[in-house]
Every structure is written in structure tokens, then in C-alpha cells.
Amino acid sequence: METTDELIKEYLLFRGFFNTFRNFDLESKNDRDKGFKAELVVEQLFSYINSSDINELLEFWKYLDSRFFSQIDSRFCMTLKRMEISLLKYYIVVQIQKNKKDKILEFYNILGNELLGKSEWDHNWFAIPFIKKPESNPLFKIYFSKQWLETFTSSLTNFLNTIFQNITLPSLLNFNTDRYIRKAQECEIQALRNLIDNLKTELDASDNKITSLRQMLSQNYNPITEKELNPIHENLKNDNKDNPIHESLKNDTKDNSKIKDITNESQQKKSNKKDDANQVNVIDSKINDDVIYEMKNLTDSEHRIMMLNQDLIHTFSNKLIASKISTNMGNIVSCIDNKNKVYLYNIETSSCNSFDDLPSEYTVMEWGNKSDNIINIGLKNNNIRSINTNTKSFKDIQILNNYCTSIEYSNNNNDYIYSILQNPNETNIGLINIKDGIIEKVLYKEENSNVNNFLKINNNSTLLAYGNDKGLIRLFDLRTNKHISKFESNELALSLYINDNDLIYIINNEYISKWNISFDNHDLSSDKDKEQPLKQSSSSTSLLNYPLSLQSKIKINLKSSPITTSNSNLFNNIHINSDTKYIMLPNFNENEINIYNVNNGEYEISSDKFSSDIECFDVNQNFTQSVVGCTNGSLYLNRWLYV
Template sequence: MNSAHQVDELIKEYLLFRGFSNTFRVFEQECRNDKDKRFQADKIIEELYSYITSSDINGLLDYWKYLDLRYFSRLDARFFESVKKFEICLIKYYLVYATQQKRKDKIFEFFETFGSELNGISEWSKWFGLPFSKNPASDPNFETFFTKQWLDTFTVSLHNFLNTIFQNMSLPSLLCFNLDRLHRKELQDEIESLRNEIENLKTEIVNGDTEITSLKQKVAQRELAGYPRRRRSNNNMHDKNEKDSNNNDALRLSLTTSGVSLSSSLSRSTTPSVKHETGSDLNGIKSPEVYADDRSMTPISEYDIDDSHGNINPFIVNSQEMFLENNSGIIVTKLSHQGNLIASCDVDNTIRIWSYEGSSSTLKHSNSNSNILSLEWESRSDKILLYGTDERLVKVYNKETRSVIHEYKMDERFPRVNQISCSPVEPLFACSGSPKSIDDAYSSSDTGSLITFDLKTMTTQDIFMLKASSHSPSSSTMMPIETIKFNHNGQMLVTGDRSGYIRIFDIRTLKSIMEWNISSSSKNGSGVICSSQFSFDETSIYVIDETGELSQWSCSKPGFVMSQSQLQGFPPATPTIQMNITPKLSRKRTPSTSSIRSIKSTRSTSSIPAISETVPYEPISRVNMIAFSDDTEHLVCVGGNGGTQGVIYQSSNGEKVQTLASHKQHLTAVDWSENTILTAAMDGTVRVSRIANLGVIM
């Protein structure tokens, strides 16, 4: 708005140039009588105060009414109360100024004119006594309004309020043109400043060569001394460590992360943070018990040292916290891509969106005749959450408006939305559909669907139908797709189905670029794929089946297996759960009594006596039990301690490298994003573990 005066002068110049004399005179006269004061807040306040100093109450109220109609009435309703308060304060200042100037006649005139309107309003009840107060400046009812501090505060508040309105007004093209010119000049200045900064940084880089060389030498010395970076130390280093221990040379690793210092001493000296057992050697040292900086003081133990081999684990746990946002068994939990929010869905079809820093909101699935099967955050923000049901629907939920803004419908033959995956670069997501039951997959030539939807236009983009196999020796049908993952630029996606087929699709056409079946090369695998993931360099695909076989397949040679290994402890042994069988169920569940959907909520909904029965728990799928790190060098799975722990494995060889803290009940879902790992359990608990990679720190 500061350029309004410049534009006015340009218009005057143009009118004179064109010879529009009459128009020039009218325009100049209107500029002099400009009530908007060229959108300058200080000029408007000066005009308001001029009416007060001249004791013109009618002029004051008329000008305020003009501002109200011109600007204030167009504001959002939540600002109306603020506008009313400014008006009241302005009138009170009129009365205060009249009192200071000993103009009691103007005060009596004000109450005679407007007294009937103000009578009965609590805000004004005490002000009727103003003209009768002997010393209003010291009267407790009025003394605040006679101070300079009150007037200054009111003036600044009104000034900021007006400025905010002017800065957010829609501008005509003529003013925008001038603003664009000024903005371009600012950008040029900023670019020049950045160029200078780049030159300075280049100079610093050149000057830092010597320091970098020195640091590389130190790193090399540490590696030779037995400090592992991203891999566990090998057996050849064990002799050297033993020799160093016999010579009583202390080897200490000190890490400081997020203000917490962890020290692991490999000598026999006793420190308050390291516990030794009598007669323990190097392998007998127990790791310190460190507590998270939270109210629950949950212990974090056995993270930085692997007691079984004396090796340092690749990750350190900075903090861990247990949350009970859901009241029943968790189905799936997902971290937002920016890592700020968590969405967790339980057996009651209740999705809770919450932050481990405190905020929380609840999304209750409204249709009691369907179940939620899948969750996924939109990749480019933490605002949109998608969830799929077993009744054809994919719903798009906006966290800010707390409402479902759109619903997509799947093919009626494939109502179960097993998985949803969002493109990392476009407003696009893919989801897989399957029949109500596996038997339905054999009754049609189409056994499942892969569909891409456009979040911008809210329309279906492409559809790929899974057909019965025509080249399989057994002529078995293609089973529905279980896993979907995009590559880094969103141009390809990889899928895995229950019959062992891996497919790579071109997202622009949703055509299969290559496909192969892992069953023929599997050692002990079932062929039921529960995870398929592009490697970080996208030259290979990591695949995990339901027997825990981890395999790595080449992208350049379809069907060529690069490595195979077994994830020890995954899948965990099938636990048993206590079921309460009542004559009447309050909500729909899937037919299988062994699925997680059959677990009864901890919230009682009936007073009918229940019959307790112990049954084996078997999840519908294990897709949600596996999550890869962002660099795909590690993965976390449900396993360990009877399935109550998250276990971290190395992707290259399937070696177990670390375990996370246990839950009280069996884990049902995990997720991993950047430096945060989620583990969720059947009792509704979610553990948030914040980790750091030792290789990156060192």
C-alpha cells in the first residue's frame, strides 16, 4: 500500500498528458478528501483523534461507521468482537479527553444523546458517574484510562489492526504491477547477496582442505582401533580387543546426542553409568540403564552394546516414550512423511491423529458395517490422511478441517483396499483392491486391481487388472496385491502379491515394465509377499515373504536373485489371546476368529456374562509388521521376546543387529521414518523410539 501515492501521481501525470483537465481536477479533489488516507494506518488514526480533540462525537462515529462498512464488515466473523472493543475504547478516550479539557458540557451532551442506547450495558454502567467524579484520574473505576500507557497501548493495537487489514487486501492490477516491480528489485538484491555468500563459502571450503584431511586420518585411525561405523566389527578384531583389555587399556566411546551423554566403558573400571557383575569379562558387561526425559521415566536399556558379542550396535536410542492414544488393539500405525504426526487405527475402527509432543484428534469411522484396512499419509504435507476400508471406499481426510473431503470407490468385485501408497512428488496415490475372500479370487479371470487416483482432480487416473496366470506351470490364479511402494521420483512403483509375483510399473501408463515370481528361487519361502521395496540406489528390490525369507532381486536382470537370507525371529510364534464370547456383538468383524479384527475391545459394551476362550491369534496379513529405513540399509520387524519387541535387521544379509524395548502384549504394526521408529501392540500401546545412526554420528 506504500506505493498508492506513487500510482496517484502517475495517474495525474497521464491525465494531464492526455489533456483530461476536468478529470484531473476531480481526481485531485477526491485525493484531497480521501477518507482512506492512502491506506496509511497512522493517517487514519490521526483523523480519528482530530474528531476527539475537536469534541465532534458525531464526526467520530460517522468516520468509524465508514471504516466499518469499507473494511471491518468484510472480515471473518471471529474479528467482529475485536472491532467492537476498538470502538468502545475510542469512545472512552473521547470522554477521557473531554474530562481532561474540562468540557463537562460535551460529556453531558454525549450521555443525553446516547445514554438510552448504553443503559443496561455492563460495560458502561460505571461510566454514567464520570461527570460527577471529583477526580476521575484517581478514581479506581477510571484511573487506568487516564494513563499514558493505556493510550499508547490502544493506539499501537489499533495501528497494527489497520495495517494487517491493508496488507491482506486484494489489490487492483495497477498496484500489483508496481509491487511486482519492487519485488523483482528485492529478489535481485537477494540474489546478489546469495552470490556473495556462495563466494565466501567457496573460500571457506578451500581453506578447510587441511582440516578435512586431518579428520579423515582420525577416522581411519579409529576404524583400525576397532570402532565400527555402520557394520558390526568382525571376529578378526576380537583378538586385538582382548589384548588391549589384558593390557588394561581403556577403550571408551562417548556420544552426546540431544543433551544425553552415553558412555560405554570396555575397561574394568567402575563408573556410575556402567553396571558390572562380579567376575564379569568383556562379554559380561551390561549396558547402562538410561531413562527418557519424560514423565513416565520409561527405561531404555541394552541399546548401545550387544552383550552377546561385545559389539557396538549401529543405532543409539536417544529417547523412547509409550503412548496409549487408542483404547484397543492397533491395526496399523503410520508416521507422517514430515515426522510430526502419527496416525493409528484400532479394532474399534477409530483412527487417532496425534503428535508425541502432545496434540491429538480422533476420527471415528462412521460406517459400522465396514472395517478400516489401510492408512497412508499424503507425501507432500502432514495435512491429508487416506484410509481404505473393506467396503470399496478410500476416504481422503483433511486434518485441518477435521472432515472427509472426498471418497473414492473401488471396483465392486474388489472391495478390500489392502494397501495405499502416495507418490512422493505428485498429488497421486495408488491402492490395491482384492475380493472379499481368497475363494472369490478363483471365481473370476480378474483376481485383483491396482488403481491410481489423482488427488488434485479427485478422479481415477489408471486401472490395472490382475489376470489369472497363463504362463504359470500350475495355472494357478494371480492372488491380490499386498504391497505397493513408489520409487524416489514417483515414476515407478513396485508391487508384490500373495502368489509371489513382483511387478514394476510405469506410473504414467500403469503398465507392467517387468515381472517375475520369487517362488521358483525361494529356499524355504512361502511365496506370500508381505514386503517389496526399492533399494536406496534403485538397482534392486528387497522382498520379504511370510516365512521371514529376505531376498534381494536385480532390477536390470528380472528374476535374478542377488542374495537370500532368513530373518531370525520373524515372523514370531503365533500367540494366544483371551476371547470373551458374548451372545451379541456390538460391531461388525471379519469372519475369521483368528484375525485381529476379532480381538474384543477393552471397552465393555454389554453387561451380558461372557464366556472366556483362549484362541490363537493370526493376523490377516503381515504387511504392517515390516518397515525399512529411509536408506534401506536396515529394516525393523515384529519379533523378539515372543513377538513383543521390534527387531532391527541388516538388509544386505538379514543379520539381527538390535532389539527395541518390549511391549506387554504382542506387536501388530511397526513404522520407520527418518530417526523415528513406531511399534504398536494388541493392547493399544504405541512406543515412539527416537534413534541416531552411529555411523552417521562418527
């Protein structure tokens, strides 16, 4: 605005419009709009209040009303009304603080008839000049506080800023704005061109390297065919027949020392007889090995994983204690902070919405597996809260004296969840009807309750695996909801995973153990004679028909200090991707995410370090996106790619 004013003055002087210049300069100095700066307008209003000039205050407000407020959208009318009422009440408060009761009476002489009968101006405000110490009266105390004044000043400033930002600008100012926008766009285009040039340079360098490798391979790696090998074999046979060393070896086969000496002598002689061509072949062979090794690395890295980016997508005011990526589309992240507040962050729109506070601390949070509009949250008040994100409604499911620590969905029916229900005396594996809000069935009761538990379902929803940190594993047939196997792995466990190939992965602080389930020709993945999830089988199945056998045990080659079971955040916070190639887990010591190879336990890659300690972590099934919540309220999104 100031720049445009100066340009106009310069133009007026250039044209010789001196009278117009003087008038323009005078009016600019007495600008009632204050250059459309909300802070200066608020300062002017408060100056009239501090000088006890009610007439100037009302006149200036009337000017603002006719100049700006009359053009605003109807949705701002209520806000405008509240601002005017607060401004007039602040005038009265200042006069009381200055002990100018006459100015208050003047105020009511001017505005009394207009304010009489309005709900915001009850009889107490009319009686305020006659109340002793109104700053101590509960009815007026808030208006004398510093906090109220700061809030009102900030609100009025923000309101005026909103008004000024939405006024229609003249063509002259729009022209200047368009010029800045065009300049910014030109800079952006140039930056993108530079980026394209750099990428082209990198691409050309990569193409040159690949061409060089191919040339080296074609020049030095010439496979010998069987037809070419036959004459060589014949020559070797003939050489051996005529070779006196060969005859000597035949005669003295029992003398090992002699064989060794003669062989060494023969090799030494052959080495001394090598010509330049043979020496080149030796060098070429080394080059061949290097090329083949590099080509082999390119092949081996075909399925490796790399991090595309790590972005701070939102910062919450409180510490995050839970975060989950939605199951279906994977574009919504549900979060819970340490004040029991639930938030939904939309990755695509970068918007964040909050829900009502939870009635108690959470124990587990999971998204429904059919859509991204249902979240089930286990609470310590013995309830499961099922939230519909579309309607922003919820219902609480009572689970008696238990609290839920794990939730798993069957693909067969999204209205039911399998869950671990714990109380001080026992651990129950239950089937809960979310739609009706009841516990449909308890599949098993475990007497031990002071353990960390895991619950996993394979993708075709035929098997449910229960495990705890003591190494106990139980299997359930989800066609009949029957307990079919119990196994003691005799090793501590931090997490488990079950895939569709009848393999159970148990992860602890040192190893990834792969256990094979033997079904003795019982095919759980078959659809033949498959029963509905809630029907009971009339025949009981012997637990001995489904033993577990250890297939492999891979030591995890940890990047940093060992995983410790003392950190409770690790339980159910270790993930294996859907094709069981990689394992992802948080590294609380280094404040980063680590990925290891499931098949050999080798370290693969890490995320960048996060700004503060990791509090919560989640990743989708195919390991393309992961989220991390930190103690300082930061929410990070990592994107991963197989290369």
C-alpha cells in the first residue's frame, strides 16, 4: 500500500498536479483507514476509549461500519455484534478504572435508549456506576482481568484483518499483486527447469555407467561352449599320458609327500611358462568377477526397500501416545494425545479434525478393515468405543470387568472383532459383536494376566494366533472358532505374525523364529465345507493334530544397541510386511525407524532421525507408508518404495 502511494505522488509531481499532490499528501497523513492495518485501527479505537471520548469512538465505529462492515457476508454479522458489545463494555470498564462516573452517565445518556431491553445489557450494567468495587463483583470481574482484554484485543484484530483481506481491491493494486505473482511463478518455473536439467544429468551419468558395464561384460565374459571344451579335455588327457610327472604320480600314489612335492613343482613350472596372453587372461578374469559381482548386486537389490521422503505433516499441542493408519485407503491417520483427545489427520487434504475427549485412557486402537469410517478404541474403563468418523457419532460397548488390549478383524464379517480381554485374574480371547455391542463368545480363558499379549489373523481369515511374551502360542480355527493347538516356544516374544503359508513368525530381542504349522492333511485355507464364523463345530479337534515345528531361526543383525523388553512400547509395535520380506520397528535409542530383512536378519535401511523421542508408530501392510508420533506432538509421515 505504501509503495503504491509513493508511486502516485511521484506521478502527480511528474504531471505538475501540485494542488492534487498537497491534498493527497494531507489526506494520506489523516488516513482513517490506517493503511488497512488492523493493529492501527484497534489502537485508534482504544485511544478514544482511554481519552474518554465516546462521541469520537461511536463516530469512528460508524465510519468503519459504513466503509467496511456493511459489505461483509451475513455469517460475520453475529461476530460483528459481539465485537461492538465488547468494545462498549470495555469503554465502561476503563472509565470505572479511571473513576470517571460522569463519563459512564454520559455513555448511558447517549446510548441508554438503544441498549435498554437487550439481553447483553441487563440491569446490572446500568447499575454498575453505583456498585462499589465492581472489579471484585462476580458479574463483572472477568471484564477487569488482563486475560479478557488480551483475548478481546486479539479477536478484534483478527476480525478486522479478515475484513481487510476480503475487500475488493482497485485495479491498480491488483496490477501490482499480479506482477508479484507472475514474478514468483517465473522463479518457480526456473527452479523446476534447473531440477529437470540436474535429473537429466544424473540420468545420462547412470546410462553411461550401465553402457560401460555392459561393454566390460561383453569384452571379458565369453562363456565356453561344450563343443569348445571337448578338444581341451582331449589335450589334457594326452598331455597327462605323455607327462613323466603323471607317470611318476601313478607309481607313487601311496607317497603323499612325494605327490605334494611333484604337484607343487609342476604348478611352479606351469606358472613360469605363462606368456603375456595368459597374464592378460588373469587380469581379465578379475575384471570379469568384478563386473559379475556388480551385476549380481543389481539383481539382488531388485526387491530392496528405500525411503522416498520423511515429512513433518502436523504438530499437536500435546504429546501423542497413539497413531494408526486407516486400513482401506490408507490416507487417514487417527491419533490420541496424552489428554485423551482423538484426532483424524487426512494425508491428502492436510486437514486435522478432533473428536470428543475419551472418558479414560486408551489401551488399543484399530481401524475397521472394510472401510475408513470406523475406529474401535479399547478403554481402561472396561469399554470399547466404536467411532463412526463420517457421522462423528460413537457407541460404547461394555466388556464387564475387562479391558481390551488387542483387536483383530476377520475378513469374513466386519461386524465382529476378535480381541484380548484382560482383568487382574485372567486373560480372555473373545469374539465381540460390534454391531449389537455384545460379547458373542469367549474362545479361551487364560489364567495368567500379567503378560503382554499378541493376536494375529492370517489374510484368508482361517487361523487366529494368540501369543504372549512368555512364548506361549495358541491357534484357533476361525471356521469353527475352536481352539486347535497349544505350543510353548520357550523363548521371550515381542511380537508375532502369521501368514497364509501356515508359518508363524515370533520376534524377540535377538531372533526371528519361523515356525511351521503341521495340519496332517487338514487344509484350513480350503473353502470346502467351510462354516460361518459364528457356528460351532459338533466334533472336537485334537490339539495333537496341529503341532508346530521350528523351520528356521535367524539372528537379527541389530544396527545399534539390543532391543529390550523393558520398553513396553515395543509390544505390538513390530511389523512384518504382507509378503514377509521385511520387518520394521522403532529404534527408541536413536529416534528412528529401522528395517531388517526377515530371511537373513540383516539391517536394510533407516528413516531420518525424528525431532524428539518416539511415542507411537504404525505402518500399512505393504510398507509403503509409516507414521510416527513424538513426545513434542510432532506427527511424521514416511513413504517407502521397493527398488
